[in-house]
Amino acid sequence: MIILFVAAEQAMPDSAPYHCQRILITNDDGIDAPGLAVLEHIARLLAPEVWIVAPAADQSGTGTSISLQDPLRIKPMGERRYAVTGxxxxxxxxxxxxxxxxxxxxxxxxxxxxxxxxxxxxxFSGTVGAAMTGLMMGIRSIALSQKFTDGAPVRWETASTHGADVIRQISSGEWPAGVCLNINFPDVPPEQVKEVRISRQGRGLLNGVQxxxxxxxxxxxxxxxxxxxxxxPDADDAETPLLGLGHITITPLGFDRTAAAALSDLARKLD
Structure with a gap:
């Protein structure tokens, strides 16, 4: 799948292929994180009304966890901008x-x-966890992440340049049922980004917890x-190798974690 890009630096024209009225944005790095400012820029190219509801502090690694034992405090931080202690x-x-x-x-x-x-x-990702929670609540939801190399500056300009155009194109028309989308931007300058690829999740890079x-x-x-x-080791169409080649990857994610092969095997054993 090949998608052509146009840098999204100006407000979205009326003729753009996708438009919505209201967007809610959040993150897991906290309300003061630079990535949230990049996301706000992207969102304002897509909708006239943007609401920011983000954690008051870094919540990386919290996945889809919710606070059932502690009260939440909501602190207004400006117009349509709120910090939440959760x-x-x-x-x-x-x-x-x-x-x-x-x-x-x-x-x-x-x-x-x-x-x-x-x-x-x-x-483990709180970024993806927020999108999965949106899916559970019946709202179209997308997680966005920018790859970087340790010791080097994060290329926020890559996500900033291409984010709105990618979202417009994948959000136009029918939305796939029962999924949220996980978008990863490669660690290359905006002009070196290759075509978008729809990818499978794959194995990834995680190999333990120390x-x-x-x-x-x-x-x-x-x-x-x-x-x-x-x-x-990973499949050629998995997100990790494709991202390493400079592609923007989009992976549809759902709640069903059933291992189909094991399901059949266990059923045969019981029979």
Whole structure:
């Protein structure tokens, strides 16, 4: 699948192929994260009304978790802008079920995450978790992430340049039932981006969780978790190898985690 790009630096003209009235945006890096500012730029090219409901602090790694044991505090931060003391999924719930209950958003955008969200790592991702929560609440939802290289500046301009055009094209017409979309932008300058590819999730780079044991200044032990990543064997049409080649990848994600092969095998054993 090949999609041509036009840099999205001006407000969307009336003749653009996709338009919606109201967009809700969130993220997992926190309301002050630079990626959220990039996402706001993208959203304002797509809709006249943009609502920002984002975590008050970094909530990376929270997946689709919601706060059932603690109250949520909602702090106004400006016009249609709110910080929530909770997870990205909490923010979507607050946005759709409280702040925008009378006028639900046409689209939910989550990101732009600092770092790609690939393969099985998406189960931990708060960015993807927010989009999955939007899917559960019946709203079109998209997660967006910008790949970067450790020690190098994040190429936010790549997501900023291409984000609105990609969303317009995939959001026009019928929306695939029962899915949210996971978009990853490659770690290349905007002019070097290759055609968009529809991809499968694949294995990704995650290969473990490391537990680091240390002591604080008072001599008490604590443990710090760190995700371990390394190249893994993956299908050619999976998002990780395609992203590495410079493509923007779009992966449809759903809730059904049933392993079809194992389902048949277990059924045969019981028979």
């Amino acid at each position: 997870t990205p999924a909490d923010c979507v719930a607050v946005g759709v079920g409280h702040l925008l209950q009378a006028t639900p958003p046409d689209l939910i955008l989550s990101g732009v995450n600092r770092g790609a969200n690939l393969g099985i790592e998406t189960f 537990v680091r044991s240390q002591q604080d200044p008072r001599g008490f032990d604590y443990q710090w978790l760190k995700l371990q990543r390394a190249p893994q």
